Amino acid sequence: MPESGRPKQRTEPAGQSSTNLAELGVGENGSVRSVRGSDESTFRLMEMGLTPGTRVQVNGVAPLGDPLHITLRGYSLSIRRREAEGIEVDRLA
């Protein structure tokens, strides 16, 4: 796996549990375990850098509950809950 994200974020897998990106709370971190699905949107998200091993943080949720605002590889992205549900992550403490 490549060294992804910003190294100042800790990478030790302490207290990890498997879930999907949409389940992470605001402020929580995760490490992408796998990206489910083989449709266009899955690959578009991977192209944006959501590949296995990448660290993701949920920054916020839009006022109406969708989409999500996430940070990965040092930049910010907004994706819908539906797509986020297809991204399995290990919750990082």
Added chain:
Amino acid sequence: LPDPLRLVYSTGEIDPLPDPRADSGRSARATGAAKVEPWIAIAGNPNTGKTALFNAITGLRQKVGNYAGVTVERKVGAVALPSGRRAFCIDVPGCYSLVARSQDEQIAHDVIAGQMEDTPEPDLIIVVVDASNLQRNLYLATQILEMGTPCVIALNMMDVAERAGIEIDLPRLSREIGVPIVPTVAVREQGIHELCRAVEETLERGAQRDAVSRRGWRMEEAIEARVAHLASEITLHAEAPERAEAEAIWLLSSLQDGDELIGINPHIRSQVLDIQRDLDAAGTPFRASEIQARYDWIGAVTQPCVRYGERKGVDWTRRLDALFTHRLLGPLLFFGVMALVFQSIFTWADPAIGAIEALFAALSTGVRTILPEGALRDLITEGVIAGAGNVVVFLPQILILFLAISLLEDSGYMARAAYMMDRIMGRVGLHGRAFIPLLSSFACAIPGVMAARTIENRRDRLATILVAPLMSCSARLPVYAMVIAALFEADRSVAGIFTLGGLILLGMYLFSIGAAITMAFVFKSTILKGPRPPLILEMPPYRLPRLKTVLRNMWERASLFLSRAGTVIVAITIVLWGLLSYPSETHLSRQFAAERVQLEASLAEDGAREEALRALQAAESAERLRSSYGGRLGRLIEPVIAPLGFDWRIGIGLIGSLAAREAIVSTLGVVYGVGEADQQSLPLRESLRTERRADGSRAYTPLTGISLMIFFALACQCMATLAVVRRETNSWRWPLFMLAYMTLLAWVGSFAVYQGGKLLGFA
């Protein structure tokens, strides 16, 4: 300040840009030596300052057009290289990946690969990479680098990276990637000279097309074997062997059942689909393997070259996001911002619009005093000058709206607005960014349609453009005002605080919103149906917009409107003037001249004579209009509009209102012989109220009034809208479709209201 319009659009100021069509991609490669000036493509992710870099390099020497057959804009500029040698520079549409499913997405790949019909193959590519977002930006860079064309990387936004605490070992990164890297801050024009020098050096070295060595990343052997096999097949079919491997990878990522890509060899296509199926069955889908391999390589290359330190100073983006996307304050601020945008185009443009109208009226009067009476004078004043006025009058709203849009885009707020609106707009199948075009259309559909260009997805953009003219624009207001004042008790108080007139007006606005939402839904589930693209919305850091960029954007939009849509508007104005003024019946002239002489002889020179002469003048205008081609056309369409409750007089009004909706008021004024009229005109109201049919019943009842307002709410009575839709969609197909669907919708709507109302006993 130099006048940008002259520099940009008059080819006399600069050397004319070559006609790109004369020199198509593949053949340019074959006859490479014949191309004197090198072509440089500038490619990169959105939000990397790519446009700023393009502007910094080319200055004001640019030409804006469209790629053939698509709505994507094509910008070409001229560059003076340090040695004085000239080059041409083309701005590749910003994208996160070269992988394409649609024709719009295919453009970036085709321009870079030299497969674009109207664009020569680039001799060099400047890859713009955001230094503060290196990994994701390098993803696109890997795809471009392996195409084998000589590249220079412009590592832009060095200042932002520095503040974020990112340190990059440039010489080492350049060695690792294998191409020159020049640090730049494009918005401040820093590093531009160095970049141009690196470009020229690379061009002079005639850098080898060494695609294979540029691809540092590898996939599993089984997949690589399939790529190699496909590449050898491609070499048999195409002329670019050194690019075959990159093409094979691009095809394996892009092709799928139902893609819209063009110009793909059918034999190769079926092979690609076979390989994809095999790899899917083996549990190693091609794209997943490819993307992972690219990012693995990016991680390996950047790790020894990049150090992430502590951010210097405050992280404003995080703080501002906490405010602007806050659960309660976010939407409140959003509505505040939108109210400001709306207010500015609706009200603040008014003084400028009034001044422009007065200016053109004065010009018209001036010409009238100079030229002798006759057809030429009328052509100039009522055709050419009025037509030019019809164009220029839109400028205040366009300039103000694009001022607002530039500020919102450049500051980063637009992405936050789309983020907050995505849920609501998604309900009707529209993109979050469709909010501003639709809101602007309340003032005028022209800037609204132009604002739709901020929506990337073609189907979403078209749906927004198609429904924007349904939003009740300010030109409908005089029509509503005239009808409400003439046919309703507008001042009657309702529930104490409202008036009937106000409520009807409100009803028309709500009706227009409902119509736009309904039609957006209809289009998105029929002709513009497609899988809903995933929302992949980058939230760029907040930035202070730069005055130069904002002014430039405003001017670019305004001048494109003047040069492309404006010509069509002037032409249609002249045609309409001809329709409403010819044939000029000589027996009418003689008859009225005789009556005038008689009046002047019989009455003393006082107020009564003045009055009688004015009445005669109005009667003559009415008679002339009725006998004109337009007047005859009005009678001709009477059977079609009679079921809506309209007679031939309104028919003439409808034809006159094609120039602009509010023109129906003045046209009806002429038809009814009350002379110059606006929506406040009491004689016109009186004529509408007292007009009788042959059977003695009132010609205009409140029901006819509602029918007429519904017609105006739904019909596309605006040639300027059609002209601007043509410019934005790059074909006549969509404006003609818009005219057809809106006219049909208006007819059906009015028919339902009028006939339904009659059945319910309203007369």
